[in-house]
Structure formats: C-alpha cells, structure tokens
Amino acid sequence: MNLQVAVAQMIFDTLDLSPVEVFSKTPEKSWGFKVTEIDTIALSNHATQSMAELLATATPFFVKNYGPGNLATTSLRGASASHTQVLWNGINVNSPMPGQVDFSQIPVFFTDNIRIYFGGASLQHNSGGLGGNVEMLNIADWNNSLHAEILQETGSFDTYKTYVSAKAGNLKFQSATRAFCSRSENDFSYLNNAADRESPPVEYRRNAAWKQQGVLQEIFFKPSAKTILSARIWAQHNHREIPANIQVMVPDENENLTEKLVRSQLSAEHFLKKSKFLIQSSYAFSRMNYQNIISEIDDENTVKSWLNALKYENYYFERLSVLTGINFNFHAVNSENYLAERTRQEVSAFVGLNYQLGSGIFMNVSLRQEVVDKKNAPFAASVGVKARLTKKAPVYLKANITRNFHSPTLNDLYWLPGGNPDLKFEKGLNSELGFSFIKDHEKLTLSSEITCFFADIDNWIMWQPDSIFSYWTPVNLKNVISKGIEAGLKIELKLKQVRLNYSVNYSFTQATNKKGVSVNDQSIGKQLIYVPAHAANQNILIVFRQFTLNYACTFTGKRFTSSDNLRYLPSFVLHDLSASKALTFGKSTLTLKLAVNNLFDKSYQVIAWQPMPGRYFSFALKFSYLK
Numbered sequence: 001m002n003l004q005v006a007v008a009q010m011i012f013d014t015l016d017l018s019p020v021e022v023f024s025k026t027p028e029k030s031w032g033f034k035v036t037e038i039d040t041i042a043l044s045n046h047a048t049q050s051m052a053e054l055l056a057t058a059t060p061f062f063v064k065n066y067g068p069g070n071l072a073t074t075s076l077r078g079a080s081a082s083h084t085q086v087l088w089n090g091i092n093v094n095s096p097m098p099g100q101v102d103f104s105q106i107p108v109f110f111t112d113n114i115r116i117y118f119g120g121a122s123l124q125h126n127s128g129g130l131g132g133n134v135e136m137l138n139i140a141d142w143n144n145s146l147h148a149e150i151l152q153e154t155g156s157f158d159t160y161k162t163y164v165s166a167k168a169g170n171l172k173f174q175s176a177t178r179a180f181c182s183r184s185e186n187d188f189s190y191l192n193n194a195a196d197r198e199s200p201p202v203e204y205r206r207n208a209a210w211k212q213q214g215v216l217q218e219i220f221f222k223p224s225a226k227t228i229l230s231a232r233i234w235a236q237h238n239h240r241e242i243p244a245n246i247q248v249m250v251p252d253e254n255e256n257l258t259e260k261l262v263r264s265q266l267s268a269e270h271f272l273k274k275s276k277f278l279i280q281s282s283y284a285f286s287r288m289n290y291q292n293i294i295s296e297i298d299d300e301n302t303v304k305s306w307l308n309a310l311k312y313e314n315y316y317f318e319r320l321s322v323l324t325g326i327n328f329n330f331h332a333v334n335s336e337n338y339l340a341e342r343t344r345q346e347v348s349a350f351v352g353l354n355y356q357l358g359s360g361i362f363m364n365v366s367l368r369q370e371v372v373d374k375k376n377a378p379f380a381a382s383v384g385v386k387a388r389l390t391k392k393a394p395v396y397l398k399a400n401i402t403r404n405f406h407s408p409t410l411n412d413l414y415w416l417p418g419g420n421p422d423l424k425f426e427k428g429l430n431s432e433l434g435f436s437f438i439k440d441h442e443k444l445t446l447s448s449e450i451t452c453f454f455a456d457i458d459n460w461i462m463w464q465p466d467s468i469f470s471y472w473t474p475v476n477l478k479n480v481i482s483k484g485i486e487a488g489l490k491i492e493l494k495l496k497q498v499r500l501n502y503s504v505n506y507s508f509t510q511a512t513n514k515k516g517v518s519v520n521d522q523s524i525g526k527q528l529i530y531v532p533a534h535a536a537n538q539n540i541l542i543v544f545r546q547f548t549l550n551y552a553c554t555f556t557g558k559r560f561t562s563s564d565n566l567r568y569l570p571s572f573v574l575h576d577l578s579a580s581k582a583l584t585f586g587k588s589t590l591t592l593k594l595a596v597n598n599l600f601d602k603s604y605q606v607i608a609w610q611p612m613p614g615r616y617f618s619f620a621l622k623f624s625y626l627k
Contacts (some may be wrong), residue, residue, distance in 0.1 A: 031354060031362040032384020032400045033121035034434060034451050034486070038114040041501065041541060045550055045578065048153045048161050048182075048620060051114075052103035055134075057552050057576070058539065059116055060486055060507040062532055063103065065606045068157075068186055068613060069210030069240050072104040077119060077453055078482035078511025078531045079131030080460075083406060083426075085122060087135040089232065091265060091282040091307050092126055096331040096344055099128075099409035105238050105259070106136075109151075109163050109180055110216050113137040118486075119430040119453055120382045120402025123366050124352055126327070127380055128406045130428040130457055138232065140174045140220040141167065146627040155618030159184035174220040183211040190611035191603045194246045205611065207252055210240035226271045234263040245609035254293045261286040275314035282307040301335040319356040325349070331410070338414045346407075347371045360388030364400075378405040378427050395437050398451070402430040408474070412461055418473040426476075428457040445492040455482040460513075479515040480528065484508045501541040508534055513563070523563035530607070532557035534571075546582040551575070561608045572604035591622040 038058055046054040052072035056063040064081065065072045073081035082099035085092055094101055115135040122129025141147075144167055151163040161182040168175055186208040191200040214236030221229045242255040265282040284305040291298050311325040329346040348370035355363045364384040370377040384400035408423040434451030460478035465471070486507045493500040511528045527533060534557035542549045553575050560568045578595035594617070601615040 030117070030121050030124065030384070031364040031386040032398050033124075033364070033382075034118040034398065034432060034449070035121050036116045036118075036488075038116070042539070043108060043111070043114070045541075046108045048151065048163060048618075049108055050104045051106040051108060051134075051136075054108050054114075055103060057537055057554050060505055060535065061116075062530075062535060062556070063606070064530055065104075065612070066610045067205070067208060067243065068188075069104060069184060069212075070208070070242065070610075071102055073100050074103060074131075074134075075531055076131035077455060077484065078480065078509050078528060079455070079457070082409060083128070083130040085126055085129040085133045087125055087133060088234075088263065089136070089138055089265060089267070090125070090278075090280055090309060091263075091284075092329070093263065093284070094128075095286075096303060096305065097301065097333060097335070097409060097411050099406075099411070105212065105236070107163075107180055107182075107212070107214065109165075110138075110178055110214070110234065111136040112139045118451070119432055119455065120384070120400050120404065123368060123380055123382045123402055123404055124364075127348065127368060127370055127377065127404060130404055130406050130426065130430070130455065138176070138216075138218055140169075140176070140218075140228075140230070142169075142171055142174060142220075142222075144169060144174065147625070149622065149624040151620060151622040153618055153620035155184075156616035157184055157186050157188050157613070159186075159618070169220070172222050174218075176218040176220075177215070179213075179215040181213040183209075185209050188613035188616065190246075190614070192246055192611075194609060203246075205243060205613075207241045207250070207254065208243040210238075212236065212238050228269045230265075230267050230269075232263075232265045234261075236261050243610075246611060247609050251293060255291065257288065257290050259286060259288045274316050275312065278309070278311040278313075280307075280309045299336045301333065301337070304332045306330045321354045323350075323352040323354075333410055337416050338410075338419075339416055342410050342414050344410060345371075345373055360391075362386045372407050377407065378403070378425055380404050389435075393437070394439060395435065398432065398434045398436060400430075400432050402428075404428045404430065408461060412474045417471045418463070420474050423461060423474060424459045424476045426457060426459045426461060428455055430455045443494050446490070448487075448489045450485065450487045452485050453483065456480075457482070477515065478513050480511060481514055482509065482511040484510055497545060499541075499543040501543075502539070504536070504538040506534075506536040526563060526565040527560050529561055529563060530559045532559050532571075546584070548580045548582075550578045550580075552577075556606070559606075567608075569605055569608060572602055574602060574604075575599040587627055588623065588625045591620075591624075593620040593622070594618075595620075 042058045052063050052065060055061040055074060062075045063072055064075060074084050075081065076084055086094055086101040117133040117135065119132055122133035125133055147167040149165045153161040163180045165178040186205060188205050189202050190205060192203045193200040195201055216234045219231045238259045240257055241253060242257055244250045263284045265280065267280040270277045286303045288301045308328045309325060311323065313321060313323045315321040327348045331344040333342050348368060351367045353365040357363055366382045368380040380403055382400060382402035387397045389395045389397055406426040412423055413419050413421050432451055432453045434449060436449040438447040457480045459476040460480050461474050462477045463472045463474045484507060488505045491502045509531060510533060511531045512525055513523045513528065516524050536555040538553050540551045553573065555573050557571045558568045576597045577599050578593060580591055580593035582589055582591045596617055598613065598615050603614060604612055606612060
C-alpha cells in the first residue's frame, strides 16, 4: 500500500493548522500488476472538465478526441476503445452496442476516486479489458456533518458551466447530491489546412455546439457497525451537434445526437470477523436519437441493462485471502439498425487468491469463467508476483501473465446491414515485467515505476467492405502484437509554507498487425492507426499558503491515419497553465481560478480533419462551506 500525505497551508502566518491528508493508495489485491490512482489534487483541478480531458493530461491513455464536447474514446497500450472497460462503483457502464464509453459525457465532478488497472489487472473485476480498466468510485465521508459547494465557470467560445453539491449526515447516515449544467457554442477558430496546406485560412467551427446537464444522488446508511447500505441514481441529458470534417460542406445543424440516460444502483456490504459479503444490483437505461438531414436519418436506440454482482471475501489465514464472486448481466437493445430486439446474457464466476509467500514476496492468482448467450467464453486467468528486492531500499519487482478475452459487441453481431453473428471471441495474452520504488521522508516523497508490457491479441475484429463494396461488415482478421514501455516519476516536497508536486509519465507503444487481410495487405508489420508510438505528460503543482499554480505539458507523437503508414498526423505539444487563490472566511472558502489552455496557441488535430481549438481561457469561482 502506498500512502501519500499532502499538507495544505492556510493564509494566516501566525496560526498553526492541522494538516489535510490526501491519500493515494494502490489496492492490495493487485500484487504483481500495475495499478495507478489519480490523486485528489488532479481531480480537483479538473472538476469542471470531462473524463476525456482528465485522462489525456494525467494518465498514459491516448484519447481519440473529435473536438470539445464531441466523441472521445480511449486507447491503452495499443488496444481499441472497446478494450477499455469502465466501472462505476463496480458496475460496468460500457454500452453493449458499440462496446465502448464516450468519456466526453462523464463529468469528473461526479466521482471521488479514479483508478486505472493496466492490462491483466483488469481481470480482477471483469473480462474484456484487453487494454485495461477505468474504475470510478463514490465514497461516503462518515465524519461529514455538512459540506456545500457551488462552482461557476465561464470561458471562451460562449462556454458556461455550473456545478452544485451538498453533502450532509452523521456517523450512521450520509446523503450526497451533485448536479451540473454546462453548454458551449464551441465556435472556435482554426487553420483550415484542407483548403490550403501552404497558407491555411482562418475559419470558425460550425455546427459544434453542445449541452449537458445531470444529477447524481447518493444515500449511505449504516444500520450497524458491520453493515453498510447504499443507493445511487445518476441521470443525465446530453445533446450535441456533430460537425462534419473540414473537407466537406454541409447545411447548418445537419447532424446531431441526443441521449438521455439513467443509472441506478443498490448495494449492501456486511463485515464479519474475518470475511465480508457484497451484493450489488444496478439498472441502467439510455435512449439515443441520431439525426442526419442529408442522409434522411432519424434513428432511435434504446438500451436497458440489469447488472448484478455477489462477492465474498475471507481472510481466515494470516497470509491468504480468497475472493469469490458471481456476476449476472442482462441487456436488451431496441434499434432501428437491428432487425429485431436483441438481448445479451452474461454469467460469470470468479475466484481470486492473494498469498504472501514469505517476507516481501506476494502472489495473486485470478480465475474467471464466463458464459455469454449460452456459449462458453474462453477461460480467463492471471498470475502476478510482487517481490521486494532489497531490505534497505524499497525496490519491488512486479511480474504477471494474463489470458483474457473480449466478446463481440451487439453492433458487431447484429448491425443492419453488415452484422456478422458468426464472429469469434477476441483473445488476448498479456504479460508485464516492472520495477517500482517509493521513499517517504518527512518532507520528501519520491516514487517511480517502470513497466515493460507485451500483448498478443488474436481474432481482432475489423470492419471491412463486403465483396461488392456495398456496405461494411466485421470479420475476425487481425492478429495484433502490442509491446512497449511505461515509465513514471512522482516527487512531493513539503516545506514550511510551500508544497511542490511534480509528476512525469512516458509511454512507448509499438502495436502492429501480424496477419494480412488480403494477399497484398500493406498493413502487415505496420503500426495500428491512431496509436502514437510516443506519448508523455508532466504536471507541476506549487502551493504557497492559499495560492496555487499548476502547469501541465502533454506530448502526443505522430499517429498514422492509413494502415500502410503512408499518411499520418504530426506530433504536437500542449501547454496548460492555471492559477487559483483561496480566501477563507470562518467555515467558508471562496476560490478564484484562472486557466489558460493551449498556452502557445498550437494548431493541431487529434483525428484527421477534425480541428481542435487554439488558445482559450476560463475563469471560475467556487464557494464552499464545511462544517
């Protein structure tokens, strides 16, 4: 377990205040695997942003972003967007239709803690995470009496955001309510290199406005010291115009997407002397309407999901803990793009063992068997080992190997036209070898980690034109080999009135196709499209009394846009700078924040012909009351 403590200083020079502790833990059940946790400072700095913006600047994820407020999916270690599984308090929220999550629609404000499980570490929660898992958690503060917060932000391109939260309770009951509303005309200027590559004219983004609003209500209840009951409901409405790529001209408001979703969850956790039970049940509903005037499309899709989990963990023996669980999920989809209503049933059984072999040596074993629509899925298993290499220095070796799989999505199977019901499961073999180091002194905390990874994914599903090029259809064609290195360093320095946090991450990913689609396939041995070989980010945070300065720099390497690697988008570097000042009045705090994004006005595209904004500003006011 890694523990980091950050001391927050108040503005009054002559008053000694108790420290505020910011915890960052690596879950003990992940021995031998790479797991990182986004600290509370980063969550606070990105409170008014989407998960897409947070992941792009604070993690090794490559975020495939079509523009602010538009579709944003992720790629981790060269895997596809559907190979990243997203959990909300233990419940999978990936859509059963495309099998992925749009991170631009998830507000950071709605989560208290985010953990990233890389590669095989994802198997401890569910199958399908060939790249990894993102886990979002909401946590009750049983010591809270009353905490209210309102945050107002305004920014470039007629962007307005309002966030409100109220948390109240005692040692037996806690209620937490959060709500937000955000909108933007999103009419930023850009250089249109499609019109002229040598001297691109300045134009303004059209048909790109978006609006989001939502509410999250949580209730926690402890009828006894051994039992915790919780209930959550998350409702959200999203609407966005979908701008065309800059190579084509379309009528105003030609394309738009509206989604209404509700996610609800009930859970009960009971603690015994040396064991605990957890039971969860969740119901999710979404209705999505897509309109395209030119194509005369007005389609509506409805998804209903019932997700259930039962887990039992015991630790009767001093060095051994056993986690067992059963999951049952049911999805029903009605779509005008399907011939009829389509359903999916998923039943899985899981066993996990954590064993301490000796002093400084730990082992983790996970076994999972799943049945999807009455078909046995490939057996999934993982083994991880963590060992302390020296007694004097806290240097650890981590190694693991995992066999995992991913089910074809409902769109892969049933989309009309093109769906292929004969698709096989995608199968992956992942392995890692890494070293980690952490040294915690009174004033200085230093931690670093380097990981080498290798993944072999077979039966990779690829959509391609049919024999007469009348429509596209998915086929198990590719065999993808992904390998690389991830390295990270964190430094935290605590002085009398100053605190300095520095972090840097770098990843090298080589993801290549080893199986030809045709005899003359030029993609063999070439890097997958939209997988940058090199990516890095660094963050510097300086806290002096109640003044905070934050600087972030993100590097994204070139991305190939054709499978033969002849066309590509150039690399780019982004710089973001923000400064905030907190003013305290008794139990109330007023915080003012000014942020400049893309500080040096870089012109760039993450996705070909989808421009991103240049330099833009935001100003925020946050009022909070804590009793």
